Amino acid sequence: MRSIIGTSRLHGALVCGLLTLGLIPGGAMAAGGTLTAQDYAQAERYMPYTTMPLVDHLVRTVHWLDDTHFWYEDHDASGDHYLRMDATNGKAAPLLDQAKLAAALVKAGKKDIKADKLGITEFRVAADGRDDIQIGDAHYLCNLQAAGECVDKSTLVKTGKEPGVLSPDRKQEAFIRNWNLWVRDVATGKEIQLTTDGIENFGYATDNAGWQHTDRAILEWSPDSKQIATFQQDQRKTGDMYLVTTKLGHPELQSWKYPFAGDEHITMIERVVIDVPTHAVVRLKMPPDQHRSSLCDDVSCGRKGGWDDVKWAPDGKTVAFVSTSRDHKHETFRIADPKTGEVRTVFHEDVATYYESGNGEVNWRYLPDTHEAIWFSERNNWGNLYLYDLGNGQLKRAITDGQGNVTEVLRVDAKTRTVWFRGVGRTSGINPYYQQFWKVSLDGGQPVLLTPEPSDHTITLSDDGKYFVDSYSTTTQPPVTVLRDANDGHVITTVAKTDIKRLLATGWQPPEQIVVKARDGKTDLYGLMFKPTHFDPTKKYPIVNYVYPGPQTGSVDGFDFQSSHRDNQSLAELGFIVVAVNGMGTPWRSKAFHDAWFGDMGDNTLPDQVTAIKQLGQRYPWIDLDRVGMWGHSGGGNTTADAMFRYPDFFKVGWAESGNHDNRLYEDDWAEKWQGLLVTNKNGSTNYDNQANQLIAKNLKGKLMLVHGSIDDNVPPYSTLLVVDALIKANKDFDMLFLPNQHHGYGSDTPYITRRRWDYFVQYLAGDTPPKEYSLKPWPWK
Template sequence: MHLTSTAPRLFGALVLAALSAGLCAQTPTVTYADYARADKLLFAQPLVDHAVTRVTWLDATHFVYTDHDATGDRLLQTDVATGRTAPLFDAQALAAALNTLLATGDKPIKAEKLGLGKIALTADRRYRFAVRDTQVVCDANARCAKVYAKADPEPGALSTDKRSEAFVRDWNLWVRELATGKETQLTTDGVEDYGYATDNAGWKHTDKAIVEWSPDSNRIATFQQDQRKTGQMYLVNTQVGHPKLESWKYPLPGDKEVTMIERVVIEVPTRKVTRLKMAPDQHRSTLCDDISCGPDGGWDDVKWAPDSKALAFVSTSRFHKDAWFRIADVATGQVRTVFSEHVKTQYESGNGTASWAYLPQTNEAVWFSERSDWGQLYLYDLTTGQLKHAITTGEGNVTELLKVDPVSRTVWFRGVGRTPGINPYYQQLWKASLDGGAPILLTPEPSDHTVSLSPDGKLFVDAYSTTTVPPVTLLRSAADGTEVSEVARADITRLKAAGWVPPVPFTVKARDGRTELYGVMFKPSNFDPSKKYPIVNYIYPGPQTGSVRGRSFLATHVDNQSLAELGFIVVAIDGMGTPWRSKSFHDAWYGDMADNTLPDQVAGMKELAARHPWIDLSRAGIWGHSGGGNASTAAILRYPEFFKVAWSESGNHDNRGYEDDWAERYQGELIEKDGKSNYDSQANQSLAGNLKGHLMLVHGTLDDNVPPYLSLLVAEALIKANKDFDMLMIPNARHGYGSLTAYVARRRWDYFVRHLAGGTPPAQYDLKMPQD
């Protein structure tokens, strides 16, 4: 009886034990060693040797660059006339001089890691660069002097002859002679919120001066920026006692009054200010959602005549549907509109630079347009304003106009999709005749080419690579692309020794089942095809860029490989609505920013899972930062059955609360009627009731790019909908998390391990930022 009575209980215990064992077998073990392996790969770029960076031409015959190996960085200069390459400075002497000059104390600048910014040659043949947020000048013997520090309120914009710099003080424009330090005030009527050359796009606000110096350095083209009626943005810091208020001008979509500019030309020797005879212009650009977006600062859509007597510029309408090419007589201020372009969606002038040119020598202009559905160059007559002919034609885009030589009538440009059979995102260098004809390819390797053209257009440095193949850097002839010399050839031996494995490029079909999409997949270095892996989508939806972020070689792609090391398949897919392809591809969801490429992400992940049995689509996660933070939250709310976990950093969850020039460019004018608007659908908080999975909202409390209130709007709606969610507000952090980046990454890893993989991460793994 006793045995009989206990048998069912024993059987039940055995069943529970078996079930428990089965569950344990399915639960991944994520160990400290896994995290250490992921940690090692997170900041692995220094393990790539001889990948040339920071190439800068000092003049037509000298360029400088940074080379790197296991011993550290080396700052080198090549003389193309002699072919000789040598260190630009004695690194030990320069480090010692900078440490003395900047009083670096217990954090000295090291000779093997100088950390110098872009180098320019001054008029007296000294070298000017930024280091530790300070501008300095040094001669060849490492005798250095401080120009100004980032903390100083008056950073300068260097003149063409490199003898002076313009800066803003008390809302007015000044110039400083570099040799003597003499300062001259050029304007006198600038006041708060109506100052000269001031830099404020709302999402970006600095103390630098936005100017374009004339070729003879006697004139400055700039503007008086009118923000007197522009709305404010407010943030407060976190501290003991009364918080400190930050306040600045930050226009929003739909605002009746937004920032405007009044264009002026200033004669430096006489201090005469000539206001151009035109109505105030929009604070807009053909290139991005600011008037200064190029890598070298300056004013993108303003170009001087070589004789400094005339000025060409492009005005852009508030919603970017119209662009007007104009020429100003700088002596009289008279302005003439030469031609214009209207598009139904939004006009832009390429990627990287404003790809138009002013050629008064031949009374012509080179103009960029996507009117054929591809980004091409066109030649216009400046007298009649009529189109002469297309310079480039066919499929593929001009992405960046680098140089025009009106004498040889040659144009050099970077382009994508123009060579059949290679990845349409690979950038290559071309040259073409202004008079038409087939362009000549100067970089034939099927790779992504990063080029730096010499000032005279005779040579260029070309670093070419792919996602899986490290770079080779060559000096080449700009006439025909022939190799002049090899600069460096990257070596990834140390990277491989650290456990790096190459990512896997792939293609999938878009939402329409026809359009080819390109992406990159990251698998664990100990990948086992017999296992099933959860999948995480890293997303940045654009519209100004995509998730993959370039096709050149990178040791790390954000932390995609590191996350994969913890037992995930990680993918990045450039969906429709992102640039570099056709205009219609880019405009796929213009006016519907709620789209966020999500239909393509889901379609692509489903195709990959059907193709690879080791992808477990029942465990799909997604994460992103900024626009990706918006998109990842939208993903889990719009596809609650598909995405189980979302990690959303610093998201612009409702673009009605983000700066005006972003959404007004891609969503269009905010139109309200009967209590509703065409912006309603893109607001993530309106979908809070759909949440089923795990959502983490992350935001810095001093984010002066995307205000933290946009994440709080989503949190408020989730609370009202009685939803469980997670939130991490980072005190005093900006849009990027700075020194706390590693902490946020570790928390992100933990979140996916717990909630998507069902594992337990090691307790409070101490992920650290790299040390200088």
């Protein structure tokens, strides 16, 4: 369901099905033109890997080194430049000597490095004064004061290869080995086993949500680096998933625990606290908890990693956590004593559909010094913050109220009783998806807007919360990055202004923001429209609807500035109008908007997609409503097939990638949150029948391509095969691409699949002839 395009895996693509030439389905006559390799090359000019290098002085990420210094990458035509800014005076200087570093890295064995393309992802000063630099998966310790010398850290300290979770004092890291939790000393590599009773499928800190299964440990260190809050995860009764690789000889069987919606036995967790110096394990005195999060469908889902729903007290004497019910309708705030395992329930929140604690990060906070908690709720139809008394579990006051959502709490200062948060929809007259930055007092009063520009703002706070770097932009205005005072938002200095002159020289144009009415005829829907750069208003253009239904995100991947929104502009360049619209049932708007099709996942925003396209067709005479296509990946693949079956006379061509076509064949947490717990009626029907594509596949009339990776461990390929089986039984013609040894993202097959998708719409929706086997460049993922 989660779209991950570009993960590098094994090669190959097996083409199943024949593409038949002829008239476009639905009676529209073929235009009959022939596209050339030059036409495809023109489209490729607007792919992300082509446009991004042409954007200068775009500050993508800011890394704070301490309270007053941060570093960032600044790119221009001469390459990448790493700069360090002093927030006290706004002056920037080179972070390091890039030529000296490149030479030192070459000496250390990294032969493919260049001074203008270092690819640094992490930088800090080590305890001994050397620079600790991460490039890709490798860490180097470098002394650049003299001639320049770097050494690979892995050659200095011999340790296991398991990924570790670093302690707050950066002296230890915790990791999993043989189902047990260990710690290693960062300086010496010495490893110590903390738990001894972990066994297969009942291990400590293990990360497995079915769709996600990694070797990382899920845990929360106490602030003093002496305790670890984690769990022993019980999967012994959880069902298995099986995939098989393709190769000469005996195939390799891949198997892991993967619970389905409706399974009697799903994964559970037993919460524990481990005292690191003594290795004592304290099991919290409560029944096993559901493997659930108040935010997403794994117990770890925030961008910062860790265990989102667990918060330590500053003194480490207590730990707060939130338990989520299997159906996400019941949340319980609890506090535990890590020494005794005693647990106290403080308060509950119960909802009719599903609870979420924010967007991107869990928004609740634990304030033990004042016996309070900040709680996020959508109880008034909008995401707001509330202050609770931990003594009696009662609500003290609303911290924010009214329309618009708090999306992310970025900082709480308990001493000044101030909260800084990102929010959307709180300023009238601007795009409700634009993120802005605010502060508000815990003791009441109106929030203060710190970023007044009517733009989408990306915020990075300093460690002490006194400064923040703000990069703001719109779809048409490139980013301006400034350093601001976190108290009142005034601009201290400009860090960078993005320059797109080189991009514009290619003929590049931004997408147009569009606003249409939803299915109810009242609610505004927001989207983007892409037109060919050679647009001719006297022509009639077929329209392609790029779709992602949510419910956890939408079709539009942001209303900020992007040089490319996937390949939408490239596809438009081949003679299409391409649109992406955030339909009802997607987040960032009101609770009612998000709940629009709860329990009816077969809706997939399709009523909104159809009405949006019809409105655009009425608004713009150059849109041909007799030639409508759709494509999407993952949830978008599900939606595309759904559209071809539910609206067979409207959608003529569909390209469905890696679709979760029946969520009973997907991991339990996803469907049970959005569809509800599985209920089987006496006649054998279920409350999940309304979302099962195979049950309506017989309605297909147009051209449909189904695509799936053979070892997709996110959405299993069997989901697409359910639809294939139904289409065969209904005697329907369709096309399929099955990709051997590819996962949910298509890795090295991505250029091939992208080109085939272009071909499919050119041939069957536009009625033109694509060039023979045009070769797109490999995608240079960094």
